[in-house]
Amino acid sequence: MDANNEEPRDLENGTDRNPPRQSASIPSFLFITFALFLLTHGHGEDASLIRYQYTNGLHSLNHQLSNYSAWLNGTSSNFSLPVEDPNTMPLVQAFLGFGPELDPNQGSYYSNITGFWHGDLHFHNLTSLNASEAASPWRHLSEQFILPTNLSAVPELLGPWNWTRSNKLAVSVGDKLIPLERDGATHKNIAIIHGRLDLSDPESSDELRLDFEGIHVLSTGTIYAMAESGGRSMDMRHLPALVPERFRNDSAYAVESELKARIDKLKEKIDSGSFDQDPLEADDSPTTKCSFRFYAQLNATTIPKQSMDELEKEIDEPTGVTTVRAPEMALEGVLLSQSCGMLYEVKHTIGVQQAAHSNTAIGLSRVSRYTFLIQSLIDAISFIGHVTLGILAEGRSSLSALAPAGLACLLFVYEAQMAIYIGQIQAPEDAPAPAEPPRPPAAATNASQTPPDGNESVQAEGEQQNPNPAPPTPPAPTRPTNLQFLWTHIRTDPAARLWTLMSISLIVVFRIVMALSLPLFFISSLYSCIWLMQIYRSARRTRSSGLSAEYMLGTTLGRLFFVFYFLGCPKNILDVEPRRWIYVVGLFMFAQVFVILLQERLGPAFFLPKRFTRTQSYNYHPPMPLPDPEAPDQSLGDCAICMDAILVDPSLRRRSKSSESKERPVIGRAGGILEKVGGVKKTYSLAPCHHLFHTECLERWLAIKNICPQCRRPLPPL
Incomplete structure (x- = not known):
């Protein structure tokens, strides 16, 4: 050891460094151990408690299922189906008309109601009717319905929620079809639904959430459900008691199937240890102790059952296949509580199915990318102009100019991405077909054959004297320069080519806006070409655009509002004098929209002479x-x-x-x-x-x- 007291070098492990001192790692180890102890302290106990509660829930479900299955089979069981109050359905039918089973060739109901619904509520206090309610034909039905109600316990059950102010309802539904085997055939008429009902207070913006479990009868479009406030359990085995007698047997077996599925799912969570949330945190005190029944009826449609099935399949899994136009999803309902003596009419409830609506290749192949590219340039001009105005202007006008600038920026980003996506979809249309690999020369394949005259010795001698030459060595590839690589990338990559074009256009836009040279001519040219490229593509590809009339008319009106304000209104914030020719641009844009609509009706190339309409479209159905x-x-x-x-x-x-x-x-x-x-x-x-x-x-x-x-x-x- 030398005078500097250096440690021996670790040459055995191939390093020429001093080994780390052990004394320096001990404080770090203690610190990490202490931090891990603080992070995990109590977590093991909580995890064990959560697992214990999940296990108890699994045992409870297994016990419920065994008793329920025994009751279904007619053997000894501790379960019995409760009897619903006979006054319930007459009162419900006074507000709600249940639908019949439709002829499948004449009409149908939506079978999958998964999604979000929004509707209106109208409150009725059955324990204290007003003058108009007391004179209604359902008054005596409500009196019979609330006979079992304990009026003294109602205030405690209601809780702090203001029931009279609730006028809006939001419904989130999950619909699961339960196929049933009967008489050797599979029947698909019963679905188990679950979700939540959110009642809103317009004055306080608060919401009361009710969880519900129910049965959806597909053939009649009717819903029968139980609803409770969050934290109050529901026994879904009681659901068959809500449905009519003719659907009760199938509903009972559907509930059994759903119980088995939930038990299997709970077993998987326990085995994997993946628990959704802490049951202790989820067990909050309910906002109300009122128990509810929810009845609803879907509106019937005039679409045949087969067409409706195709429509719903396309909504669930979009493929681009043309189907019937989707009718409005709507329902009417009744939400009532016998324990609290109240009833809500659920009116004008509209649903939007929760589906992944994505743009398909077959639809985007019809749209011109330049339509969105031109609109993105217009929005870039609008963004730059509004930001410049907001910076230079003094007073309140600067704030009002920044809001449309932000909107224009968002539209620019979205439309640019859409143009790039369409370009990627349409890129293979003009791509050349890959060349076939060259075939080997005939001499190489016949080298081992004997000549016709049978002179094998001469052939062998010739082979020795003139052996086959070795293939030439290919030259080593040269590395391209940065400019060559950039040019090749822009030329071959559609996304890079489009971004380069947009960047150059934006530079031109900046110069036009800042220098104020020929801006009006540039803007009017862009507006005049929004739909021209779409007309050209449809006529060239002999395919319609696929754009709806609502989209084209709405986009045209929205675009023209911007230029009409600055070039048509005499009192605009820029003090620009009105230009009468801007109305000609507007008429020209509407004329383009009219031509696109005619292309949908009369054909993509209806306005061209016959000699120009001979397109080389490929025939997929040759003889x-x-x-x-x-x-x-x-x-x-x-x-x-x-x-x-x-x-x-x-x-x-x-x-x-x-x-x-x-x-x-x-x-x-x-x-x-x-x-x-x-x-x-x-x-x-x-x-x-x-x-x-x-x-x-x-x-x-x-x-x-x-x-x-x-x-x-x-x-x-x-």
Whole structure:
């Protein structure tokens, strides 16, 4: 050891550093241990308590299920279905008309009511009717209904909530269909629903939350539910007592199935230790002790049942398939409490289904990206102009100019992202097809063959003297410069190309706004081209835009309001003199919208001469040879997506045989060619890459991606 008392170096481990001193790590270790102790102190006890309460809840559910199942099977059980007050349903029907079972060919109800609903409430105090209520035809029904009510206990049950001021209701519903097996068939008519009812006070902005469990009868569109304030338990085994007698048996078995599903879910949570929340914190004192019954009736629609099922399937899992227009989701209801002697009429309740509405590729392939790009540039100009005005102006006008500047900035970001997304979807449309790999030369494949004259020795000698030359060594790739790499990236990447174009446009916009040179001409040019690019794309691709009239008219009016204020109003904040030509720009924009609407009705290229309407659109349904009539499987082949056979309609086979000798040629042993006969040809689709699909399968695939699922080549619109 030298004079500096250096520690020996750790050369054995390959390091040339002094080892750390042990005395320095002890305080750090003690500090970390103390911190972990503070963070985890009491957590183990709480976790054990939570697990214990979850386990007790599981035992309770298992006990309820065993007794309930025994009651369903007719064996000895401690459970019995309660008897509802016979005066309940007559009072409910005085306010609510229950719907009948509809003819599936004439009408239907929504079967999945999952989502959020908002409606109005009208309060009735059944223990103290006013003059108009006392003269109503349901007065005697309410008197019979509240006979079991203990009026002296009502104030304590009501709690601090002001029931008379509640006039709005928000409903959050989860709907779960329970398939039932009966007589060898599966019946889907009963669904278990659960959620919450939020009553709001308009004066205090407070809310009273009621949790509910219920049964939804799909064939009648009727809801029967129990509701309690948060923290009060509900026994869902009592739900079958609420439904009519003809649905009671199916409802009872649906409740049993739901109990089993909840037990399995609770077991998984206990085994994995993933608990949602602390039961001690969730067990708060309820705001009210009133028990409620909730009855509701969905409005019937004139859409056939099959079309409604297709609509709801498309709402739940969007694929881009065209369906009927969605009717309004609406219901009427009654919320009443016998223990507290009150009734609410639930009116004008509108629902919005909670579904993932996403833009599909088949829809975005019709829209022009430049429509959103031009609008984003207009919003950029609006943002810069309002911010500049807010900075330079003095007084209250500066504050009023910043609000539209923020809105314009948000619109600019959204529209720019939308333009980029549309560009990514449409990028494969003009992409060249990948080149096929070169085939090996014929000499290489026949090198080992003997020449025709049989002179093998000469051939062998020639092979020794003239061996096959080695393939040339490819030159080493040169590293591109930064400018070359940047240019290649902008040229090949659609997103980079679009962002570069937008950046250059914004620089031009800044120069125009700041220098005030030709700003009006630039703005009017942008406004005049908003819908022109969409008209051009629809005519070029021979496909309609897919844009709704509401969107186009609303966007046009919103855009024109901005320029009409600055260029048409004589008293604007910039003191700009009115320009009469701005009204011509407005008329031109509405004319463009009118042309797009006509493209939906008359065709995308209705305004062009016939010689310009010859588009090279690909035909996915070309004539194809029919299979051998003696083959056991009458199919055109297997679908490259679902791998199922593409079968040929037997009626088409019979017709092709009768007309084969007259006008159709025979190809091989096919016995005919599959052409357009009664629209049957649309059951198959042949891609340009010669991969065969079911038309329905290909439509669903193109709703997600517009490339072939087999070879990944770009596909034209179907």
